Amino acid sequence: MGLLPRFADEWVLKRILKATGQAPIRLAVRGGADVSPAGVSPVATVVLEDRDTLAGLLCDPEVSFGDAYMDGKIEVQGDFVRLLEELYRAMENAPGARKWYSRLASKWLDLWQDNSPSGSRKNIHSHYDLGNDFYKLWLDDQLLYTCAYFPAPSSTLEHAQIAKMDHVCRKLRLQPGETVVEAGCGWGALALHMAREYGVSVKAFNVSREQIALARERAAAEGLNDRVEFIQDDYRAISGKFDVFVSVGMLEHVGLDHYREFSEIIHRSIGDHGRGLLHFIGRNCPATYSRWMRKQIFPGAHIPSLPAALKILEPKDYAVVDVENLRMHYAKTLEHWLERFERSKQQVTAMYDSRFVRAWRLYLAGSLAAFRVGDLQLFQIVFTGSEREPIFWTRDPLYTDTKPVVEKVREKVKWTHAMS
Amino acid sequence: MGLLPRFADEWVLKRILKATGQAPIRLAVRGGADVSPAGVSPVATVVLEDRDTLAGLLCDPEVSFGDAYMDGKIEVQGDFVRLLEELYRAMENAPGARKWYSRLASKWLDLWQDNSPSGSRKNIHSHYDLGNDFYKLWLDDQLLYTCAYFPAPSSTLEHAQIAKMDHVCRKLRLQPGETVVEAGCGWGALALHMAREYGVSVKAFNVSREQIALARERAAAEGLNDRVEFIQDDYRAISGKFDVFVSVGMLEHVGLDHYREFSEIIHRSIGDHGRGLLHFIGRNCPATYSRWMRKQIFPGAHIPSLPAALKILEPKDYAVVDVENLRMHYAKTLEHWLERFERSKQQVTAMYDSRFVRAWRLYLAGSLAAFRVGDLQLFQIVFTGSEREPIFWTRDPLYTDTKPVVEKVREKVKWTHAMS
Numbered sequence: 001m002g003l004l005p006r007f008a009d010e011w012v013l014k015r016i017l018k019a020t021g022q023a024p025i026r027l028a029v030r031g032g033a034d035v036s037p038a039g040v041s042p043v044a045t046v047v048l049e050d051r052d053t054l055a056g057l058l059c060d061p062e063v064s065f066g067d068a069y070m071d072g073k074i075e076v077q078g079d080f081v082r083l084l085e086e087l088y089r090a091m092e093n094a095p096g097a098r099k100w101y102s103r104l105a106s107k108w109l110d111l112w113q114d115n116s117p118s119g120s121r122k123n124i125h126s127h128y129d130l131g132n133d134f135y136k137l138w139l140d141d142q143l144l145y146t147c148a149y150f151p152a153p154s155s156t157l158e159h160a161q162i163a164k165m166d167h168v169c170r171k172l173r174l175q176p177g178e179t180v181v182e183a184g185c186g187w188g189a190l191a192l193h194m195a196r197e198y199g200v201s202v203k204a205f206n207v208s209r210e211q212i213a214l215a216r217e218r219a220a221a222e223g224l225n226d227r228v229e230f231i232q233d234d235y236r237a238i239s240g241k242f243d244v245f246v247s248v249g250m251l252e253h254v255g256l257d258h259y260r261e262f263s264e265i266i267h268r269s270i271g272d273h274g275r276g277l278l279h280f281i282g283r284n285c286p287a288t289y290s291r292w293m294r295k296q297i298f299p300g301a302h303i304p305s306l307p308a309a310l311k312i313l314e315p316k317d318y319a320v321v322d323v324e325n326l327r328m329h330y331a332k333t334l335e336h337w338l339e340r341f342e343r344s345k346q347q348v349t350a351m352y353d354s355r356f357v358r359a360w361r362l363y364l365a366g367s368l369a370a371f372r373v374g375d376l377q378l379f380q381i382v383f384t385g386s387e388r389e390p391i392f393w394t395r396d397p398l399y400t401d402t403k404p405v406v407e408k409v410r411e412k413v414k415w416t417h418a419m420s
Numbered sequence: 421m422g423l424l425p426r427f428a429d430e431w432v433l434k435r436i437l438k439a440t441g442q443a444p445i446r447l448a449v450r451g452g453a454d455v456s457p458a459g460v461s462p463v464a465t466v467v468l469e470d471r472d473t474l475a476g477l478l479c480d481p482e483v484s485f486g487d488a489y490m491d492g493k494i495e496v497q498g499d500f501v502r503l504l505e506e507l508y509r510a511m512e513n514a515p516g517a518r519k520w521y522s523r524l525a526s527k528w529l530d531l532w533q534d535n536s537p538s539g540s541r542k543n544i545h546s547h548y549d550l551g552n553d554f555y556k557l558w559l560d561d562q563l564l565y566t567c568a569y570f571p572a573p574s575s576t577l578e579h580a581q582i583a584k585m586d587h588v589c590r591k592l593r594l595q596p597g598e599t600v601v602e603a604g605c606g607w608g609a610l611a612l613h614m615a616r617e618y619g620v621s622v623k624a625f626n627v628s629r630e631q632i633a634l635a636r637e638r639a640a641a642e643g644l645n646d647r648v649e650f651i652q653d654d655y656r657a658i659s660g661k662f663d664v665f666v667s668v669g670m671l672e673h674v675g676l677d678h679y680r681e682f683s684e685i686i687h688r689s690i691g692d693h694g695r696g697l698l699h700f701i702g703r704n705c706p707a708t709y710s711r712w713m714r715k716q717i718f719p720g721a722h723i724p725s726l727p728a729a730l731k732i733l734e735p736k737d738y739a740v741v742d743v744e745n746l747r748m749h750y751a752k753t754l755e756h757w758l759e760r761f762e763r764s765k766q767q768v769t770a771m772y773d774s775r776f777v778r779a780w781r782l783y784l785a786g787s788l789a790a791f792r793v794g795d796l797q798l799f800q801i802v803f804t805g806s807e808r809e810p811i812f813w814t815r816d817p818l819y820t821d822t823k824p825v826v827e828k829v830r831e832k833v834k835w836t837h838a839m840s
Binding site for chain 1: 733
């Protein structure tokens with residue numbers, strides 16, 4: 001490289017660094033220029049393979065960073081998660097350059113990845129039908145793909161996922177014989193837990209073929225077929241009357257344009273006398289979800305602000321009785337997932353390819369960083385119909401009526417990994 | 421009364437009954453017509469003194485009912501609270517007759533009773549400066565005029581008010597030496613509790629002259645002058661930096677138009693590293709507050725929906741960490757207040773007049789009914805600045821680290837009623 005191009009590269013790198021809000025990182029072109037903010041020691045180094053990558057980052061960093069990382073055109077030297085944390089932190093105060101471009105591109109993605117029934121099928125299929133064997137490599141043994149609840153930061157992931165299911169059931173104060181509808185049930189663990197531990201009947205909906213297939217096997221193996229029905233269909237196909245509506249980790253796939261519809265479906269299911277729980281990734285203030293994530297990982301996803309999500313409950317006069325923010329629990333969950341994922345990377349590479357591994361590493365590490373710095377939050381909302389009493393007088397029973405559910409459940413579900 | 425006018429009265433009464441959504445009540449003109457919905461046994465009877473009252477109810481029931489009740493032109497035979505509950509319940513499904521009129525009249529009231537600094541002073545003065553002796557007749561012995569927290573429904577009001585203050589302090593995890601700013605401090609009980617039991621320094625603001633005067637006496641009597649400063653001023657006058665922002669029962673007086681300003685003041689006080697708690701009367705969905713209540717009891721008051729209140733925290737990227745709905749605790753609090761108020765009605769009549777007694781009975785009974793049926797909710801929101809960790813890992817310590825605060829405090833503050 002000559003001297004002039006090196007100066008040009010340096011100028012571009014400085015512009016990129018400025019656009020990050022002067023994040024404490026080092027940016028370099030392999031074998032060429034490198035920059036970092038004055039007076040700070042960088043937490044890690046981002047090495048760009050060539051000038052095309054540099055140009056991409058300059059034009060549309062939101063998508064280009066991820067795509068170039070996937071393609072091996074960007075390498076990170078140092079702590080990857082820490083780098084992403086510092087980037088997110090700095091970018092909160094960054095100059096809002098080219099926001100019009102990002103907004104426009106985001107709108108275009110919304111249209112392209114619409115969440116109509118057929119659009120949702122496509123969006124969900126592309127992520128959740130990657131193959132159960134893949135998810136078994138790095139999720140807990142009951143396959144829960146949502147934020148866990150760690151009684152202590154040192155709890156195991158397996159323990160924390162059972163504790164999460166039980167926390168949900170307790171918040172709803174499920175009673176034997178009651179009926180529950182679940183919108184978006186993953187591989188069925190929560191539906192089975194509710195039926196097994198609380199004696200309720202559950203109708204659980206999910207458009208993912210692979211997930212429903214395994215969930216049905218599990219219900220049969222546990223002899224819970226008479227009380228848990230897994231239906232391979234969209235949440236919009238929910239019909240019938242229930243005591244309780246539950247949705248854990250599905251709202252992110254509904255999309256703002258369909259909140260009114262979602263609200264109607266909740267009301268159609270539980271009316272004014274029921275109760276429900278929504279568990280979802282949210283934000284402190286409205287923002288669009290990363291275009292790279294929507295392009296490569298979660299098509300059609302939208303992460304709402306808490307007030308936007310609560311607007312779902314307003315038209316039907318539902319009373320919010322409890323909101324809990326479990327942000328740090330999702331960070332902890334993601335630490336476990338990322339660690340297990342890294343341990344399985346040979347197998348994942350064999351299943352897919354190294355580009356896939358790099359994309360998923362960025363997704364998991366990026367989500368972990370986002371929960372750590374507070375760009376993402378995890379909300380559990382409990383609500384009741386306008387015609388019924390609150391669920392609890394105080395929250396005391398949630399914390400003082402301890403029963404050793406977790407260990408009991410661990411014994412019962414040891415079979416899970418042996419299956420299919 | 422001739423036969424024709426009696427038929428005419430009956431026709432009007434039926435129209436009024438229809439406008440209530442056919443509430444299960446009996447409506448009668450004294451010595452004349454009376455109506456009730458077919459096939460139900462009425463819970464109580466509303467007797468109108470004369471035709472003027474009847475005409476008033478027909479034209480503007482929202483204000484006329486209360487005014488006529490105040491003036492003794494309406495008598496209620498039977499359970500007053502139960503009557504109001506049934507009215508509120510039925511009116512949720514009532515035909516929305518003359519809503520344009522109500523909206524217009526409501527807008528006009530908003531303008532008339534504005535919450536600018538001078539408007540607020542007038543609004544607050546008219547309610548909270550009625551005289552401390554009046555409030556001592558029916559509040560608890562520490563004079564808390566906000567929703568209590570009843571560990572059990574049978575707890576005493578005195579116990580429940582201390583438990584409420586402690587619940588607030590625990591949710592915020594106050595640490596000795598921290599600084600707290602309180603927006604709207606009533607007679608100072610919470611500020612004193614925070615300083616005495618948690619070792620923090622408090623600056624507490626309130627525009628009510630009478631309340632601040634007593635609060636200062638109490639701080640002096642407790643020897644807490646060095647750590648609690650009571651300032652007779654508007655929340656907009658808050659200056660300085662604090663670790664914690666607390667506001668209990670004040671947001672109702674801020675007014676929607678001033679939420680942005682309120683948001684700025686919170687941020688100016690605690691920045692991105694602080695934490696805070698808002699405790700306020702809210703709703704499930706947006707509505708205007710009763711015009712009668714605003715005319716006679718709480719000028720300038722507005723009761724926000726939960727999403728509307730949360731919008732205060734959005735612009736500054738505050739994270740909501742906990743929302744608790746204590747609706748039934750406010751119903752229980754109001755049961756105690758109403759009962760004590762009725763026991764003191766001779767004294768209140770002597771202080772003011774029977775019109776005042778009737779107005780306040782309607783206000784207390786109406787609020788009790790509104791909390792019971794769910795027209796009103798009580799929310800406690802805990803939030804943290806975008807640059808700090810959540811306050812708790814789980815909520816367990818709130819419920820399991822029990823210390824016998826309540827009884828200890830009861831001993832210490834026995835002096836309260838002896839004062840001024």
